[in-house]
Amino acid sequence: MRWSRALVLVVLFVVAVAVAWWYTHRQVALVDDTIVVYYVKDDGTSLVPWRVSLGPARDRASVAFYAATQCVAGPPEGTEAVRFPLGTRVRAVNVVGSTADVDISKDVASSAEGGFAESAEFKALVWTLTQPSLHVTAVTVRIDGARVATLPGGHLELDEPLSRSSF
């Protein structure tokens, strides 16, 4: 009796480990080999989805990082888009559950561009990371690793999770 109980516990433990491994290493299911990246047009509000090809990595951490870097880099020059300040880069994206924590370099605050640009930039980033295939619904932001209330002299509240309904 004691042995069978121990066996059941071992089996449960193995199943739990397997489920945890699957959850953390699951592959992002994509319709094709592309992922959607959003940018905001010059009017400051209109979102434009932009499909970019992916490399072979399909794990959620890689795809989320890739999508965020493409969003921050923005569409090719000449496209009418509100862009992150030049030099801004994604330092890290950590996805835990349904929240993505994005760490952006301080270059994002290098130009005080008012609420218009701030809103457009983060709207694009949030929409990019909350696309259905990534199973992310909220985005938290760090600037150079630190949690901040807003950008310096900024308007948009950044120390609470942002979602699509924030905009």
Place this chain on the structure above:
Amino acid sequence: MNRSRVRAFSRSAAIAALVLFAGATGARAQDRTPNLWFQGTRLNFAHAVPMQGDLAVSTRDDGLRRFLDRLGASVSYQPQQRYVVITAQDRRTIVFTIGDPAYTIAGVRAQAPFAPTADGGDVVLPFFALARALYVEPVQGSTETVLQPRIGVLDVRSDANRTFVTVRGAMPLVTTTNAESPDRLQVSFTGLGSSLAPSRRSAGAAVDEIDVAVGGSPRVPTTTLTIAGARGTTHRIVPADVPDAFTVVFEAHGPVAQAAPPTPPPLGSSPPTATPDYPPGGSPQTPPTAAPPVVAGRATVTDLAIEPGAGDSLAIRVSLSGATAYEWHRLADNRWYIDFENTTLTGPGRDERPSFGAVESVRMRQLGTGDAPTVRIAFTMTGEQRVDLGPSDTGIVITVFSQPADDLTRIGTGQTGGVPVMPSATTFEPGAAGSPAPWKYGPATNPKLIVIDPGHGGADVGTMHNGLTEKLLTFDIAQRLRSILVAAGWTVRMTRDNDTDPVSTDNLSHMHADGKPNADDRAYLQTRCDVANNAGARLFISIHVNSAPVESAHGTTFYWYKPQDAAFAQALEKSVIPAAGTFDDGTRHENFYVVRHTTMPAVLIETAFVTNAGDVGLLRQPSFLQNVAQGIANGVKAYAGVPSANALSQQ
């Protein structure tokens, strides 16, 4: 052993493994480490291992960091994931994948000699492949390898009677005009070589031919560009927004002198270009900065050439003028095709049957016309051959190898020639994302009080453009508004009474028992909210001046967050726009701190843009600032009535 020691040990082990691998291939690695020169100085790497014709370099190597810094490029990599993204100064992304030799340059696939490897936070990349993607070509000398910055892009785009010619280099351009007449221009770029074809006939309206010549030495090259306009054209150099680009526009006057499209060469006899195109020494991915935006249907396919490629491969070279997005597909029956969106053919369709390689037939057709023209190039292979797609100096090159493909990816997309055309772009209406969360707030305990928040102040100047400073404009409007509201019977409190930071001790010390200024952004903004929240104000009005990275943005915007703010925002919109005469940019739901954390109806008004010429003209006029203030006061009256009646209703 602690974690850092483990990482250090494993990093050393990885480098050692690379060295051993190189040694096993027949030579001592250290002896073969190239003597690299870049911009007149030696480029030293702490750890660089020659490998399969390239150089394995760590992203943490100071030498690589210095190299990228000079080019304005940056690396993004995060341990535990597989992508390494290098963002070039012109915003192109070069994406490597750990464990995969394939990489992409602005979405266009290329192949490196070896796959990047990762060890903790460190990644070892193929350096020469990366350099080429950044328009820097390794030029081998007898004792040294010069990393030569090059002109990597020659972009030619035309509209009705104008042709824009743009070149872009790896570095800021030092331009010298050698010869100039109305229909001809010759300029030199000192310090840059070229990865462009030596001659190009333009399909544009106003340019006949462009010649590129390279002189000087490998260390100090000079590229000379000669542009021959069509007869009777004139030209002007367009000021560039970025230092690594040069744009000139040729304009035809009177009847357009249309250049004849190049005659397609006979099958398999296209002249080889002098420029290596794979991996790219240059890529036509970057559009000109000052040229007009590309619109659908502007790109054209000017030529299709089929020729033997490296080894026994077959190269299909597609010459393009203008910018376009493309999508390719590999079908299950050994067919492969690529569609260039919003693109037209300059000549008739083509049907070819190559006598070599693993391709049985090639077909090029114009599909669709009018608003959505598409050019499709399709070919049938003898099997599931490997197909690579890469940029060339005139468009793209599709290389079909005789070997079977390892990767049978069925679909891919990309852009070439500059601005991508996005026919599938979807525009979402503001507010479609969802409704704001319910918000609770109490009644005003001081119903005659309105708090005005002049945005920024003190060390926080806000935005500054065209000689205008946000903190001064907001304070000016706020003072005018205070006078009008007080005259109307309201009690008014300002979050700042002069050009000081609201968190400073002398301004708001009465709100902080310890008399110390707040230390962070949250406290800074919460202080403004507290002025209204603590006093139980009826309304909160935050005044700002907007700016944008695009000059076209203009007008007045009314930001709100709480549901109860919306009606106040709409009332202000209806009053301010006619009074100020600005463009109505609408009311917008945004997660802005001061409207979110105030407990009464609150609106943040961005009155006009200091980055738009029209708005700047308005903001310089005191009468405009007065009209804005009057418009806000009118909106307050429309929303909240007059103070006495309002006070009675609250009691």
